[in-house]
Amino acid sequence: WYHDNLTRHAAEALLLSNGQDGSYLLRKSNEREDLYSLSVRGKDSVKHFHIERTGASFKFGFNEFSSLKELVMHFANQPLIGSETGTLIVLKHPYPRQVEEPSIYESVRVHTAMQTGRTESDLVPNAPALGTKEGYLVKQGKIVKNWKTRWFTLHRNELKYFKDQTATEPIRALDLTECSAVQFDYSQERVNCFCLVFPLRTYYLCAKTGIEADEWIKILRWKLSQIRKQLEERNATLSS
Numbered sequence: 001w002y003h004d005n006l007t008r009h010a011a012e013a014l015l016l017s018n019g020q021d022g023s024y025l026l027r028k029s030n031e032r033e034d035l036y037s038l039s040v041r042g043k044d045s046v047k048h049f050h051i052e053r054t055g056a057s058f059k060f061g062f063n064e065f066s067s068l069k070e071l072v073m074h075f076a077n078q079p080l081i082g083s084e085t086g087t088l089i090v091l092k093h094p095y096p097r098q099v100e101e102p103s104i105y106e107s108v109r110v111h112t113a114m115q116t117g118r119t120e121s122d123l124v125p126n127a128p129a130l131g132t133k134e135g136y137l138v139k140q141g142k143i144v145k146n147w148k149t150r151w152f153t154l155h156r157n158e159l160k161y162f163k164d165q166t167a168t169e170p171i172r173a174l175d176l177t178e179c180s181a182v183q184f185d186y187s188q189e190r191v192n193c194f195c196l197v198f199p200l201r202t203y204y205l206c207a208k209t210g211i212e213a214d215e216w217i218k219i220l221r222w223k224l225s226q227i228r229k230q231l232e233e234r235n236a237t238l239s240s
Contacts, residue, residue: 001024001025001026001072001094001095001096002025002026002027002068003025003026003027003095004027004028005027005028006025006027007027007030008027008030008037008039008048009132009133009215009219011025011027011037011039011046011048012039012046012132014095015039015040015041015046015095016041016045016046016132019041019093019095020041020093021041021042021043021089021092022040022041022042022089022090022091022092022093023040023041023092023093023094023095024038024039024040024041024072024091024092024093024094024095025038025039025094025095026038026039026051026068027039029050031050034052034053034054035050035051035052035053036050036051036052036053036058036068037049037050037051038050038051038060040089040091041089042089047089051068051071058071072091072094075090075091076090076091076092132153132154132155133152133153133154133215133216133219134151134152134153134154135151135152135207135212135216136149136150136151136152136165136208137149137150137152137161137205137206137207137216138150138190138205138206138207139161139203139204139205139206140188140203140204140205142201147190147206149164150162150163150164150171151163151164151165151167152205153170154219154220154223157175157176157177157223157227158173158174158175158176159173159174159176159196159220160172160173160174161174174196174198174203176220176223176224176227177227178198178199179196179197179198179220179224180197180198180199181196181197181224182194182195182196182197182217182220182221182224183195183197183217184213184217185204188204188206190206191206191210192206192207192208192209192210192212192213193205193206193207193213194206194207194213194216194217196220
């Protein structure tokens with residue numbers, strides 16, 4: 001269940017498409033050398049917990065363990081608190097590392113089909129959460145061209161943004177089926193910017209780092225390619 005250099009988003013895709021409540025895996029954190037990330041699925045979402053390596057022990061919150069195996073055994077009986085809502089998660093199902101780790105989101109679906117013996121097309125309705133992402137971005141205003149930090153969530157074909165991470169109602173939900181392009185943008189004075197082109201408006205967004213901006217662009221472009229593919233298949237079916 002240790003997946004070394006698996007990315008956060010690939011871990012989410014694997015656990016959401018091919019896991020169940022309590023499925024978990026461990027991977028290196030991209031934040032620091034001495035940090036690991038424990039990714040756990042619970043109630044159709046994936047939570048990520050930091051584990052810090054200090055000498056010969058592993059620190060998780062206020063607890064310290066002599067090995068990762070001891071940590072996992074502990075939380076197999078003692079639930080983790082998964083979020084601000086108090087969701088309890090128990091480590092029940094290790095996600096095996098003897099898998100081909102996906103380099104792109106589409107291959108997650110193929111991998112899942114191979115694991116379950118189903119065909120790739122069978123998995124479309126059963127993996128609605130493939131390619132989810134969330135995080136803070138800085139957005140340019142529509143009329144007053146000032147920049148404000150907003151919390152963005154990407155789920156299915158909808159990109160929502162909220163005032164902050166604690167807000168329950170989105171300021172706006174963008175339907176990606178109406179988006180024609182996603183690309184890096186160099187017209188702004190800020191760095192790490194990209195834009196989403198819609199018929200009535202182009203949205204300008206900036207990430208903290210170039211890597212983060214690139215991640216958003218890649219996953220949004222993947223979404224658009226899936227939307228176009230579904231549209232082409234639907235049109236081909238109608239014409240036949």
